[in-house]
Amino acid sequence: MTRYMSLAPYVAKRPWLMSFMKPLSEWYINAAGYRKLGLRADDLIIEENEDVIKALKRLPPQESYDxxxxxxxxxxxxxxxQLLPKEEWTKPEEDVPYLSPILEAIKAEDDEKKALDSVTIVRSH
Structure with missing residues (x-):
């Protein structure tokens, strides 16, 4: 999984910057158009990654079907x-992450496994 830097924590700590960025982010989400097709943001995650495939297998059956x-x-x-009728668009309150938390958990598990696999035991004499 590709790692990227996020400015979200930096922006969240600065109210003046948050007040500037919030309308901009809402405009960008609307311009992206995925909600007009009834999608949620996590639906856009590409499935060609091993971690994403693992995360999809961990989804509850109903969430996977949806x-x-x-x-x-x-x-x-x-x-x-064509776009969906407006009443079928994804509403902002419905666009909550459902796959990202699972991906983060998988990444944390992988990091922990790598850390445990690289432990070296030193015997004291």
Whole structure:
């Protein structure tokens, strides 16, 4: 999984910067258009990564079904060059992470495993 730097903690600690960035982020999310296709942000995570495949296997069955439904519906809407009716758009309060927390847990598990695998035992005489 590719690691990237996030400015979110820096922005969150500065109210003046947060007040500037919040409308900008809402504009960007709206401009991206994925909510108009009924998708959630975590639906956009590419499945070609080993960690993502592990995370998808850990999803509850209903969440997994809902993800597949949203992706298929969005693909159909995209293929017909139409947006969903406005009442079917994803609302901001519905666009909560469901896959990202699992990915973070998998990364933490991998980091812990690497740390434990690299432990060296030194015998004292």
């Amino acid at each position: 993800r597949v439904f949203r992706i298929r519906r969005a693909f159909q809407a995209s293929a017909t060059h």
